[in-house]
Amino acid sequence: MFWDKEKECIDREELKQLQLERLQSTIHRAYRYVPFYRKKFDDLGIDPDDISSLEDLKKLPFTTKEDLRQNYPYGLLAVPLREVVRLHASSGTTGLPTVVGYTRNDLKIWTELVARNLVAGGVTKDDVIQIAYNYGLFTGAFGLHYGAEKIGASVVPISSENPKKQIKIMQDYKTTVLACTPSYALAIAETLIDMVINPSSMSLKLGILGAEPWSEGMRREIEEKLRIKTIDTYGLSEIYGPGVAGECIYQNGLHVNDDHLFIEIVDPETLENVPDGQEGELVITTLTREAMPIIRYRTRDLTRIIPGECECGRTFLRIDRIKGRTDDLIIIKGVKVFPSQIEEILCEIQGIEPHYQIVMEKKGFVDEITVLVEASEELFFDEMRKQNELIRQIEERIKEELDIDVKVKLVEKKTLERFKGKAKRVINKEKE
């Protein structure tokens, strides 16, 4: 199913021309109206008139989260504040918040982009969609809200109420689609089990999940426990919010809304563009945003472009599911590991729940990593020997697959914190 087939299946050559036109316009507007960009270009001796191809974009400097912070709150606006009809902020997952503004047209485009992603994921106007993201400065709830309303679905703006309330509403309103973070979907699934409610007795059939990296293992876990299909969506408040990219029903990569966003993948260390298919940091340039054009934004999210075409017929580029954020990268004795990789392993092991936390500590000069995992009830009250056996098994699997030494600690079920929004997986004891 398509929301806007003509655009979503646009001929790639035609798309490239459109991207070039929009890129050139964006650069002219950024240079003309945003002192930050003007100064940056002038300092580097870049003439905006020199950009004559999409490849030329590589000549331009990156924009970082730090740039947004330094220009907090309104420094990057390309329009006077009176043209701005909405302000949002990043959820502040990592450090200080950043502010983003939207004009009326920006909101309209944002809505379109989310609508495309929802329809691609299988949402229709007959669905009842429960939006369990927090309504507030965070973009998640509003983006999905507008998109879902636009396609004509019935929107339940429940916000981040507790799981019991979510389930009650789900039952009463016959919710068919749940939109929230994967970790919260899992928390809801568990509550369902505690309440001894058979998920098949509910109308829920689809989960539109995003706002944090999650693994395929986590997906299987959620799909099994809630008996639904799940669709991964990606977005970041610096670039609209949700609606940047989303999976279609084939669940094989996230389609980027290419006609409004230009993506690149760069090596996070050398900052050179990498060939298609190779993993690196996602960099996004907005092509149509009025209030806040952003050139080459370093998302700090790691992914790759999936070569080839998707069965669904969309011609937009696909990116792989986000492997992790460069901020969450754990480096231990030179080996780089993302929490999602540990998650993937944990999901495969019997006897534990996919709730975990990674604690980093320095013991002397050595980094030590402890993975706290919740054990399933049956097991915990059993004898010590079985526990030790399980711990050894997890440690060995992690060593085998990721080549790092970690200590595993089993904790009782429901002792680790449950997150309504984005889950915090890594705790660095030195920094806190």
Add this chain to the structure above:
Amino acid sequence: MLVIKNLDVHYGKLHILKKVSLHVKKGELVVLLGSNGAGKTTLLNSISGFIKPTSGQIIFEDKVINGFSPEKLVSMGIAQVPEGRLIFKTLTVEENIILGAYHRYSIKNAKAVREDIEMVYELFPKLKDRRKQLAGILSGGEQQMLAIGRAIMSKPKLLLLDEPSMGLAPNIVKEIFLYIVKLQRDFSLTVLLVEQNARIALKIAHRGYVLETGRLILEGPAEDLFFNRDVQRAYLGRDLDAEVII
């Protein structure tokens, strides 16, 4: 149908168009907005072959057409209705219309041309009534109709219209624009329209571009441009905040 990549045009040392890239799809009605001196007419004249661009590409139906003569371009299907109509005032209305078929006029084609003249009359009945009169005595609106009628005599695929509303009374402007819509719809013409009257142009166009001092700074669906600040301020002649409601 029409794709322009990085078009640069100089008049002597003056850099008029700076890396302009735009496209018009088959059957589309696209408007190019911009204030005086932005380079709109220069862009149209480059497409129709009157001006040679310094660099860049103009691609019409997958063929690069830079440097082609205007006559060649007319026979390929590009017709321009120039700014200020430029009709031949001392010729009759019908003679003006026939001139539009100049490149294909021959005895063999006489019948086809005759039919096309009738088609123009059907579209613009006012011209039929005045066919024998000198074009110079027509009203501004009628002259504009004549200029358009002359252009479509060349059987174009792409029609370039330069400021068709210029100097016309508001009700006549409306009439002319209705004709433009009719041409685009009924004759499946592709239209690139340069216009200062952004309000009416954005109403009939599918998409639009905003040109400022030789650079494109905006592209988008017509209804989005209508609500864009730059367009509002510069071309719709108003600043929403400054508007006083009495």
